[in-house]
Amino acid sequence: MAPTTPTSVQPVPPGTQAGSGSPPELVQDATAHLFNARNAAGYTAQMLRGVTAVAARVSRCTRPFTGATPAELKSRVDGVDLGLPLGDTASALEELEDVYLRDAVYFHDAKYAAHLNCPVVIPALVAEAVLSAVNSSMDTWDQSAGATMIERKLISWAAGELGLGGSADGVFTSGGSQSNFQALLLARNQAVEWLRLDPEHAGFRLPALLEKLRIYTSADSHFSIGKSAAMLGLGYDAVVSVPCGRDHRMEPAALAGELARARNAGLVPLAVVATAGTTDFGAIDPLNELAAAARENGAWFHVDAAYGGGLMVSGRHRHLLDGIHRADSVTVDFHKTFFQPVSSSALLVRDAAMLRHVTHHADYLNPAGALDRPNQVDKSIQTTRRFDALKLWLTLRIMGADALGALFDEAIGLASCVGEVLDSDPDFELAAPPQLSTLVFRYRPLQPDGRRLHQDAADRLNQDIRSAVFASGEAVVAGTTVAGRHYLKFTLLNAEAGVADIRSIIELLRTTGASLLEAAEVSA
Numbered sequence: 001m002a003p004t005t006p007t008s009v010q011p012v013p014p015g016t017q018a019g020s021g022s023p024p025e026l027v028q029d030a031t032a033h034l035f036n037a038r039n040a041a042g043y044t045a046q047m048l049r050g051v052t053a054v055a056a057r058v059s060r061c062t063r064p065f066t067g068a069t070p071a072e073l074k075s076r077v078d079g080v081d082l083g084l085p086l087g088d089t090a091s092a093l094e095e096l097e098d099v100y101l102r103d104a105v106y107f108h109d110a111k112y113a114a115h116l117n118c119p120v121v122i123p124a125l126v127a128e129a130v131l132s133a134v135n136s137s138m139d140t141w142d143q144s145a146g147a148t149m150i151e152r153k154l155i156s157w158a159a160g161e162l163g164l165g166g167s168a169d170g171v172f173t174s175g176g177s178q179s180n181f182q183a184l185l186l187a188r189n190q191a192v193e194w195l196r197l198d199p200e201h202a203g204f205r206l207p208a209l210l211e212k213l214r215i216y217t218s219a220d221s222h223f224s225i226g227k228s229a230a231m232l233g234l235g236y237d238a239v240v241s242v243p244c245g246r247d248h249r250m251e252p253a254a255l256a257g258e259l260a261r262a263r264n265a266g267l268v269p270l271a272v273v274a275t276a277g278t279t280d281f282g283a284i285d286p287l288n289e290l291a292a293a294a295r296e297n298g299a300w301f302h303v304d305a306a307y308g309g310g311l312m313v314s315g316r317h318r319h320l321l322d323g324i325h326r327a328d329s330v331t332v333d334f335h336k337t338f339f340q341p342v343s344s345s346a347l348l349v350r351d352a353a354m355l356r357h358v359t360h361h362a363d364y365l366n367p368a369g370a371l372d373r374p375n376q377v378d379k380s381i382q383t384t385r386r387f388d389a390l391k392l393w394l395t396l397r398i399m400g401a402d403a404l405g406a407l408f409d410e411a412i413g414l415a416s417c418v419g420e421v422l423d424s425d426p427d428f429e430l431a432a433p434p435q436l437s438t439l440v441f442r443y444r445p446l447q448p449d450g451r452r453l454h455q456d457a458a459d460r461l462n463q464d465i466r467s468a469v470f471a472s473g474e475a476v477v478a479g480t481t482v483a484g485r486h487y488l489k490f491t492l493l494n495a496e497a498g499v500a501d502i503r504s505i506i507e508l509l510r511t512t513g514a515s516l517l518e519a520a521e522v523s524a
């Protein structure tokens with residue numbers, strides 16, 4: 001092919017390019033929305049409008065939710081004609097109040113006690129504004145510059161707090177599920193690399209090598225472990241569910257039994273996955289024992305500390321993570337117990353070299369050989385990636401780690417008090433004493449005959465209580481099952497909520513339950 005002749009281009013003022021296809025006024029209007037030097041004042045004014053709308057809403061919030069139904073919200077959203085832009089920020093924010101803000105679920109409210117969502121700290125919100133405006137992308141040095149150095153410093157800070165040693169590394173991820181997936185991907189590829197050293201496996205394609213690999217995790221571990229196994233081509237059934245004791249922690253003896261069974265069957269233990277803070281009970285598996293068992297069996301030791309990770313900055317409960325320094329990899333969710341906005345999570349690894357299992361050199365992006373360029377894409381399963389690390393950075397620079405730890409400690413203390421309240425209340429059954437900041441319990445009052453409400457009736461009733469309370473918007477609680485029975489769950493992460501707030505949720509659950517029972521009797 002003949003080389004094309006370069007045509008000379010004359011500089012033209014913005015919005016007046018000939019032949020652009022759009023009318024110049026339209027282009028001019030559109031460029032007024034671009035974030036740039038010319039529009040810096042408009043940027044400030046519009047951001048302020050957005051922030052002011054949120055502040056106004058939050059200062060008027062008196063409960064976590066309005067109880068708006070899916071049908072109501074759908075019809076309001078459907079009523080918006082996307083073909084007719086409103087043209088200005090003020091009008092769009094007014095409309096947003098109607099289709100979203102007023103009826104959002106607010107995690108900062110003292111009566112939001114459902115999932116692992118936290119009230120967020122303001123330093124992180126400042127960071128959100130900064131990182132989305134500058135819009136660095138973490139994949140390569142030439143899209144991020146200092147952002148890469150900040151992310152790297154935070155990774156080594158977190159690895160240092162966990163005691164992972166001088167060769168540790170890691171990367172920010174979108175969440176605990178992604179961190180767990182990447183950990184198991186590294187573990188799988190490492191195991192495959194070992195298997196390939198055996199001449200017996202010469203020439204095997206990957207799927208043939210996956211057949212014998214097994215992952216060991218507790219029956220209470222997060223579902224993302226099983227889902228990761230499935231996505232990694234191992235199948236859900238490659239995950240061996242190890243029983244827990246009454247405290248919902250993995251039984252080391254049961255793990256030893258399973259590992260012995262695997263050896264006898266010629267299977268390869270790919271990884272032992274411990275949980276530091278299970279989603280329902282906040283249980284922390286015996287990390288030292290599990291680390292030893294993994295080591296003896298040549299298995300990767302991953303610790304899912306998506307929930308319990310915040311203990312690393314706790315003044316009072318840090319010891320609960322004892323043994324985590326022996327992990328090959330750790331998942332930490334900053335958007336749970338570090339009070340960061342979604343998303344902010346990290347995967348940390350003991351041996352930086354393990355991250356090579358996700359390295360791919362693309363000529364257009366991070367060509368092999370450009371070793372002087374610190375490209376984070378070499379460590380990540382994402383390509384374009386947000387600078388979420390900035391949120392933790394500004395949080396640590398403004399508040400400091402001890403202040404974050406104090407917020408989590410407060411929630412743990414609250415859970416312990418609420419545990420006593422529920423335990424001494426004859427209308428409620430507490431499934432287990434709280435270990436971090438969750439409580440699993442159910443409403444099961446004594447009946448006139450002196451017996452507790454029948455198990456099956458209690459199952460239905462507790463599900464109905466949860467729905468009714470959510471529909472009222474007065475409080476939001478979660479639900480879960482324990483041994484096939486339906487329970488309610490509090491997840492407490494709000495350091496401003498007091499025992500009185502949670503007591504009033506408990507009263508709401510009781511009165512809701514009592515009136516549902518009464519209504520059922522009347523209709524029976």
Ligand SMILES: *Cc1c(COP(=O)(O)O)cnc(C)c1O
Pocket residue numbers: 116174175176177178180222224275277278279304305306307333345
């Ligand atoms: C929340 C949670 C996850 C999943 O994290 P996401 O950030 O929601 O993807 C994984 N493991 C545990 C123990 C969790 O509590």
